[in-house]
Amino acid sequence: MTIDAYLAELERRLSWTGRRRALPEVKEHLRDAASRHCEAGASPFEAEEAATRDFGPPGEVARRVDGELAVRETRLASVLALVATLTFVFPLYVIPENTLPPASWAEVPADIHALQRVSIGLWLLAGGLAVVSVLLALTRRPQLAGPALVATAIAITVATAAGSAGALRWIQETPSNPNHFLSAPFAALILGACVLAALWARSTRRRLAAATVSG
Amino acid sequence: MNDRLRGHVDVLLLAALEAGPAHGYGLAELVRERSAGAFDLPEGTIYPSLYRLERKRFVASRWKTVEGRRRRVYRLTAGGTQELERQRSEWRDFTRAMEAVVT
Structure with missing residues (x-):
């Protein structure tokens, strides 16, 4: 050749x-x-x-090179996932809390309440998974962090979707709110970022799984 | 012989870098020369090993222009020197024990 x-x-x-x-x-x-x-x-x-x-052989060389570089990427990604998960407190709690209009009901409707609980629960789960992925990424078998990273991205995505659905329902109940335009594009942006993160984590995991990593 | 090199590429590269900064091909040549041709490293394995050593901060690298060509030159760090000493000591203990049993 x-x-x-x-x-x-x-x-x-x-x-x-x-x-x-x-x-x-x-x-x-x-x-x-x-x-x-x-x-x-x-x-x-x-x-x-x-x-x-x-x-x-080029295939063997590529597998080894990518395997080694994926270790570094996974460690960085795990730390970023943890930081990102922590910052999700803003779209999931701080922003809705400060932009949604005052509620006109005495008690939160059951569906909104359920969506809020799902959103917060999954966010906490994502935080736990992100911590696990950081810990696994620092071991001698960092490829184990791949599934935890993917799970973190999925948990955050679903948490965001549930949070957005809850916010939309809230807005429906109080249609006079002028601030709801603020939350919709923001939620869409976050959702897009999560999908990209999940795709990236999936490809990294595949490369890690294919590689022989000696630590 | 090359099969027996598996697992020892990292220490061979650290030892070769002790002589001074070098690029990947230069390191392969140095190992080949020092071993009188016995250690003919599979050249494609050098770069993943160098990336691993860099990740562990045992070596550092940067691009340099040498004789009109851009090359990534690797050098041993202080941590790499310590690691080389540690691995040397382990290797001496191992060969001493092997010699005592085998010969």
Whole structure:
């Protein structure tokens, strides 16, 4: 395989992070190795063949590189997930508490009350899961943090959905409120971020599971 | 021989970096030369090992332009030097014990 073909194959198999980090280094490495083979008397084509063969199969190299980089990513993601979960106190509690209009009822309707409880309960669960993912990410088997990260993202997503539904129901009950436009786009933004986080966590988990991580 | 290197790539790289900063290919060459060709590291394994050592802060790296080419150069950190000493000591104990039993 020529160096260009090898790099193209490696690029195809590496994650975005892996491509950014490893490809320029591998390219330089292969050029050095091919030069050495040329100096030893090989033709340019033979030299490139030997350099790429000595480097190892692109699939195996990509798996190892991504596996190692995913460890760092997972640790960072776990900490970010914990910080993000803590900041969700704002969209789930502080903002609704300060923007929703004063209630016109003596007692909170049962469905709104249930949605509030689900939202807060899942937020607490997400916090617990985020702590677990941080702890697992710091062990010698960080790939175990993957499922906890995904569960954190799901819990936050459902908590946000329940919180948003509760806020909308609240607004329905008090339609004169001028502030409800503030909460809807904000909730949509958070929801979108959660979905992206869940997708990212899922892809990281897949890469971690495929990799042999030696700690 | 290369199968026996599994699990020892990290310490070989730390030992090679003790000689001074180097890029990935330079490290592979250094290990090959020092072992008189016996340790021909599978070159694709060097970079995951270097990334792991960097994550553990045993090595640090940065891009440098050398002879008109951009290369990522790795160097041993103070933590890496300590780790190398620790692994050396473990290795000496191991070989001493092996020698006592096997020979």
